[in-house]
Amino acid sequence: xxxxxxxxxxxxxxxxxxxxxxxxxxxxxxxxxxxxxxxxxxxxxxxxxxxxxxxxxxxxxxxxxxxxxxxxxxxxxxxxxxxxxxxxxxxxxxxxxxxxxxxxxxxxxxxxxxxxxxxxxxxxxxxxxxxxxxxxxxxxxxxxxxxxxxxxxxxxxxxxxxxxxxxxxxxxxxxxxxxxxxxxxxxxxxxxxxxxxxxxxxxxxxxxxxxxxxxxxxxxxxxxxxxxxxxxxxxxxxxxxxxxxxxxxxxxxxxxxxxxxxxxxxxxxxxxxxxxxxxxxxxxxxxxxxxx
Amino acid sequence: xxxxxxxxxxxxxxxxxxxxxxxxxxxxxxxxxxxxxxxxxxxxxxxxxxxxxxxxxxxxxxxxxxxxxxxxxxxxxxxxxxxxxxxxxxxxxxxxxxxxxxxxxxxxxxxxxxxxxxxxxxxxxxxxxxxxxxxxxxxxxxxxxxxxxxxxxxxxxxxxxxxxxxxxxxxxxxxxxxxxxxxxxxxxxxxxxxxxxxxxxxxxxxxxxxxxxxxxxxxxxxxxxxxxxxxxxxxxxxxxxxxxxxxxxxxxxxxxxxxxxxxxxxxxxxxxxxxxxxxxxxxxxxxxxxxxxxxxxxxxxxxxxxxxxxxxxxxxxxxxxxxxxxxxxxxxxxxxxxxxxxxxxxxx
Numbered sequence: 001x002x003x004x005x006x007x008x009x010x011x012x013x014x015x016x017x018x019x020x021x022x023x024x025x026x027x028x029x030x031x032x033x034x035x036x037x038x039x040x041x042x043x044x045x046x047x048x049x050x051x052x053x054x055x056x057x058x059x060x061x062x063x064x065x066x067x068x069x070x071x072x073x074x075x076x077x078x079x080x081x082x083x084x085x086x087x088x089x090x091x092x093x094x095x096x097x098x099x100x101x102x103x104x105x106x107x108x109x110x111x112x113x114x115x116x117x118x119x120x121x122x123x124x125x126x127x128x129x130x131x132x133x134x135x136x137x138x139x140x141x142x143x144x145x146x147x148x149x150x151x152x153x154x155x156x157x158x159x160x161x162x163x164x165x166x167x168x169x170x171x172x173x174x175x176x177x178x179x180x181x182x183x184x185x186x187x188x189x190x191x192x193x194x195x196x197x198x199x200x201x202x203x204x205x206x207x208x209x210x211x212x213x214x215x216x217x218x219x220x221x222x223x224x225x226x227x228x229x230x231x232x233x234x235x236x237x238x239x240x241x242x243x244x245x246x247x248x249x250x251x252x253x254x255x256x257x258x259x260x261x262x263x264x265x266x267x268x269x270x271x272x273x274x275x276x277x278x279x280x281x282x283x284x285x286x287x288x289x290x291x292x
Numbered sequence: 293x294x295x296x297x298x299x300x301x302x303x304x305x306x307x308x309x310x311x312x313x314x315x316x317x318x319x320x321x322x323x324x325x326x327x328x329x330x331x332x333x334x335x336x337x338x339x340x341x342x343x344x345x346x347x348x349x350x351x352x353x354x355x356x357x358x359x360x361x362x363x364x365x366x367x368x369x370x371x372x373x374x375x376x377x378x379x380x381x382x383x384x385x386x387x388x389x390x391x392x393x394x395x396x397x398x399x400x401x402x403x404x405x406x407x408x409x410x411x412x413x414x415x416x417x418x419x420x421x422x423x424x425x426x427x428x429x430x431x432x433x434x435x436x437x438x439x440x441x442x443x444x445x446x447x448x449x450x451x452x453x454x455x456x457x458x459x460x461x462x463x464x465x466x467x468x469x470x471x472x473x474x475x476x477x478x479x480x481x482x483x484x485x486x487x488x489x490x491x492x493x494x495x496x497x498x499x500x501x502x503x504x505x506x507x508x509x510x511x512x513x514x515x516x517x518x519x520x521x522x523x524x525x526x527x528x529x530x531x532x533x534x535x536x537x538x539x540x541x542x543x544x545x546x547x548x549x550x551x552x553x554x555x556x557x558x559x560x561x562x563x564x565x566x567x568x569x570x571x572x573x574x575x576x577x578x579x580x581x582x583x584x585x586x587x588x589x590x591x592x593x594x595x596x597x598x599x600x601x602x603x604x605x606x607x608x609x610x611x612x613x614x615x616x617x618x619x620x621x622x623x624x625x626x627x628x629x630x631x632x633x634x635x636x637x638x639x640x
Binding site: 186188189191192193194195196197198199202206207210211287289290 | 346348370379383395399428446
């Protein structure tokens with residue numbers, strides 16, 4: 001135990017057993033928090049709602065067919081659109097921000113990165129409530145517009161407010177992966193492109209964008225996935241005006257007590273996300289071919 | 293300047309980074325179709341000068357003209373100057389063909405013209421079979437050829453090469469050296485190579501500017517740099533030499549070493565003398581031709597010849613050995629040289 005060689009030998013000889021033991025916590029975690037709940041959700045989706053919640057027989061496909069009613073499809077589509085727009089805004093703001101951060105001196109880079117993650121130190125709910133204060137008719141934004149003769153305006157409880165909230169909440173998750181891939185980019189590649197006659201837009205399109213694509217895709221997933229399923233922001237900033245799929249699912253479980261339909265909707269969201277993650281995986285396989 | 297066709301005229305260019313003067317009043321004229329080298333130790337300012345010519349760096353003062361046109365207000369992407377980067381900077385996500393064609397695509401040339409010019413230049417560098425390969429699958433030498441092809445396909449007025457051979461193995465380096473020279477004749481583009489490697493500069497270039505701490509110390513042909521260095525720095529940097537500091541006094545050299553050495557009048561204003569190893573002959577101590585006497589410190593066998601260090605009066609001389617029988621460490625020997633052998637040096 002004391003000498004380095006004995007530790008080395010030990011690791012060598014007991015490898016398989018030790019490795020198996022080491023995987024126990026992760027496996028336990030996955031089984032209890034992933035596999036079992038997922039199996040339950042899948043099972044519930046094909047059962048009938050109990051009168052006071054819970055599930056009962058018989059097995060049915062009703063929940064699945066019900067999802068394709070226009071009312072529910074509309075909510076799904078509008079959720080995807082909201083999450084998509086929020087992701088697009090997060091990219092449009094996050095990419096330049098990440099680019100600027102990489103150009104700072106090392107000290108300021110650290111400061112900027114801390115500033116990017118700083119909001120996470122505050123509770124998500126409190127931050128969202130803060131937007132209510134900013135956005136309502138008596139809020140700063142409305143007052144500011146009133147001063148220049150454009151107000152008062154009610155921003156709160158609109159679709160725009162939801163998108164703003166989603167963008168705000170998840171933008172750090174866009175900045176960080178993009179920053180990481182910009183850091184890895186050899187700045188000489190941009191100089192080479194410029195030397196060969198490429199203007200700023202062409203350099204962005206043909207060098208910067210393709211080479212930071214893995215980071216961009218990761219950032220987009222990190223923003224899109226939690227945005228799609230989010231129900232707090234639509235609730236607090238969207239009021240009752242527009243619902244997103246997350247609200248719908250929550251309502252099935254907590255208000256309508258229709259667990260099977262809630263499970264079916266969850267599966268739909270899950271299926272959608274699996275498809276997106278698979279697309280991402282195939283894109284990143286392609287970029288890996290380029291080498292370091 | 294004896295030749296009228298100056299292509300690139302660098303005049304009084306200075307650039308400071310904080311307290312460091314990277315370029316200090318640099319003036320160089322580069323002629324059309326010349327193979328020019330900027331040679332110096334790292335940090336001498338040669339890379340800064342290269343970046344000024346390419347447009348990635350703006351000088352604090354001075355002018356740079358290409359074909360008589362002021363280059364400084366022109367952004368890098370509009371200059372008829374291409375640069376081959378030390379790291380090659382190939383686009384990892386593009387095939388060889390797209391890498392080489394990149395500069396032409398920037399000019400919005402028609403697709404078939406791009407493809408035929410890429411073909412042509414890939415033939416020149418001998419890489420037609422690697423057209424669809426990604427850079428990471430290529431060897432170092434092949435990557436270098438792609439980088440070169442990418443830089444010359446635009447037919448620039450001036451091609452800048454930043455340490456073009458430093459990333460290559462010793463053996464490939466020799467081949468590429470000859471290839472660069474051949475290419476320069478073939479494509480008829482003016483080459484400016486930046487290097488810290490004196491062999492590279494001396495063997496490739498028509499003329500060499502030796503730089504030190506932001507200043508051009510001497511600008512000459514390789515032969516003149518070797519035969520007639522003006523400063524201790526250049527004599528020391530280019531080739532091997534033994535430096536004797538001192539002063540001239542009525543035909544003799546007064547210094548710490550080699551007292552009473554008689555030297556020609558050309559050494560009148562010199563602050564030091566340089567002796568090239570091949571100008572020195574090692575002789576027995578009792579030889580009347582011996583100007584100094586001492587003992588052998590070390591012998592270096594080089595294959596086709598050998599070098600010996602000989603210490604005399606506190607100075608270590610480096611001399612080429614011509615005998616088949618190598619002396620041993622500690623052997624007493626004398627050194628002889630022609631009266632015209634010492635090269636007078638006038639600056640530090």
